Amino acid sequence: MVPFGGWDMPVEYSGIVAEHMAVRTRAGLFDVSHMGQIEIAGRDALTAVQRISSNDASKLSVGQAQYSGLLTPAGTFIDDLLVYRLAPAHFLLVVNASHIPKDYAWIAEEIKPAGDAVAVDASARYALLALQGPAALDVLQPLTGVVLAELKYYWFAHGEVASVRATISRTGYTGEDGFEIFVPPASADRVWQAILESGRSSDVIPAGLGARDTLRLEAAMRLHGNDIDETTTALEADLSWIVGWKKDDFIGAGALRDQKAQGVRRKIVGFEMLDRGIARQGYDAYVRGGSAPAGIVTSGTQTPYLKKAIGMAYLPVEHTAIDTEFDVEIRGRRTRARVVPMPFYKRQK
Amino acid sequence: MASYPASYKYTKEHEWVELSGDRGKVGITDYAQQQLGDVVYVELPEVGTNLTQGQSFGTIESVKAVSELYAPVSGEVLEVNAALKEKPEVVNADPHGSWMIVLRLTSAGETGALLDAAQYQDLVK
Numbered sequence: 200m201v202p203f204g205g206w207d208m209p210v211e212y213s214g215i216v217a218e219h220m221a222v223r224t225r226a227g228l229f230d231v232s233h234m235g236q237i238e239i240a241g242r243d244a245l246t247a248v249q250r251i252s253s254n255d256a257s258k259l260s261v262g263q264a265q266y267s268g269l270l271t272p273a274g275t276f277i278d279d280l281l282v283y284r285l286a287p288a289h290f291l292l293v294v295n296a297s298h299i300p301k302d303y304a305w306i307a308e309e310i311k312p313a314g315d316a317v318a319v320d321a322s323a324r325y326a327l328l329a330l331q332g333p334a335a336l337d338v339l340q341p342l343t344g345v346v347l348a349e350l351k352y353y354w355f356a357h358g359e360v361a362s363v364r365a366t367i368s369r370t371g372y373t374g375e376d377g378f379e380i381f382v383p384p385a386s387a388d389r390v391w392q393a394i395l396e397s398g399r400s401s402d403v404i405p406a407g408l409g410a411r412d413t414l415r416l417e418a419a420m421r422l423h424g425n426d427i428d429e430t431t432t433a434l435e436a437d438l439s440w441i442v443g444w445k446k447d448d449f450i451g452a453g454a455l456r457d458q459k460a461q462g463v464r465r466k467i468v469g470f471e472m473l474d475r476g477i478a479r480q481g482y483d484a485y486v487r488g489g490s491a492p493a494g495i496v497t498s499g500t501q502t503p504y505l506k507k508a509i510g511m512a513y514l515p516v517e518h519t520a521i522d523t524e525f526d527v528e529i530r531g532r533r534t535r536a537r538v539v540p541m542p543f544y545k546r547q548k
Numbered sequence: 549m550a551s552y553p554a555s556y557k558y559t560k561e562h563e564w565v566e567l568s569g570d571r572g573k574v575g576i577t578d579y580a581q582q583q584l585g586d587v588v589y590v591e592l593p594e595v596g597t598n599l600t601q602g603q604s605f606g607t608i609e610s611v612k613a614v615s616e617l618y619a620p621v622s623g624e625v626l627e628v629n630a631a632l633k634e635k636p637e638v639v640n641a642d643p644h645g646s647w648m649i650v651l652r653l654t655s656a657g658e659t660g661a662l663l664d665a666a667q668y669q670d671l672v673k
Binding site for chain 2: 214
């Protein structure tokens with residue numbers, strides 16, 4: 200167990216590699232109850248969400264979710280989040296555990312100009328389980344009346360799982376098909392056990408924070424605190440697709456439009472190591488032949504499925520073309536790396 | 549769980565050393581490999597390197613972390629286990645059989661400070 204945002208969380212149950220492979224080939228079950236839930240409701244809830252969230256929430260139907268950013272006026276990330284449209288004027292934001300108080304304070308203040316909308320920190324009302332992997336649908340379906348095959352990617356439905364009131368969302372943080380299941384905390388253990396029981400014949404196993412990190416990195420999903428933070432903009436993080444360029448003013452819009460017009464000076468890249476070694480968060484990156492650090496690694500690991508050392512780094516934009524080689528300093532030694540396309544792993548559909 | 553061979557000596561930093569005359573074969577303990585998790589990379593010194601007791605002689609890297617390897621005793625590196633470069637995962641499967649380096653001891657008196665198997669098991673209980 201490790202302390203994580205005020206929670207005691209298992210890094211691994213049976214081992215990161217075993218758990219990672221289970222999710223890629225069968226399914227793994229994660230307890231991600233540490234994630235925060237902030238609800239925004241009121242007649243002007245959409246206006247409020249549009250102001251604080253970078254993506255365009257007007258595109259969401261009821262029952263649909265989207266990935267987005269909670270940005271500063273400079274266009275950098277206070278946090279990243281999922282926005283769920285529960286009702287026309289009722290939204291659920293799922294945010295990172297370690298940022299709940301900061302996010303909530305920011306949101307509560309910044310939605311005031313929107314009019315009739317109120318934000319509530321509802322984190323204590325939700326436990327969140329994530330069943331991820333190609334077998335997820337077959338394992339979960341016997342436990343619920345919701346027809347999972349009809350639930351499209353990034354849509355959700357309300358129903359029951361193992362006779363417990365639940366919201367089932369076809370989302371995840373692994374690059375695999377799967378579901379995230381919101382349940383009342385008092386019933387979470389029962390749902391957890393029921394899923395593992397249902398998954399016994401397909402060898403579904405519990406998975407921890409360690410595998411969650413290696414899986415999301417293979418899928419090139421950004422991690423706040425590593426790949427994005429209050430120093431990196433949505434454009435630098437190559438997340439232009441979560442910016443609602445066509446919508447009205449929102450926090451960070453001005454800075455992002457300026458940066459888009461002028462062009463970014465640095466950008467995130469995916470890389471794989473050419474020499475042996477793992478480039479980890481915080482290691483310096485050098486353009487070939489350069490004597491001073493030109494960039495920095497934000498995530499890196501040896502991936503269990505691809506069996507390569509991969510990572511993400513910020514580099515000067517003129518050095519971010521695919522196949523560009525650069526160096527990472529690993530414990531005093533220059534080690535060769537190459538820019539590759541992201542995601543590193545893409546599931547077969 | 550692997551047992552801790554009574555013929556080995558141990559350090560508080562979780563290395564083991566199998567002493568034989570002036571030779572010492574060095575690896576990491578079962579407890580260490582469990583804490584590290586899946587080992588993906590072992591970086592070892594060149595043959596001929598002179599080490600003093602407690603000095604870092606390499607690094608071991610798992611999916612989740614990097615750790616230093618420390619010399620349990622002073623000595624000159626006579627051999628390194630090159631097989632670990634290609635198959636680092638054997639450290640997880642057989643920690644007490646996966647030696648990393650062989651040292652020629654240069655300071656015989658140091659071995660008294662090492663832990664025996666019972667003392668080490670108390671430490672990691």
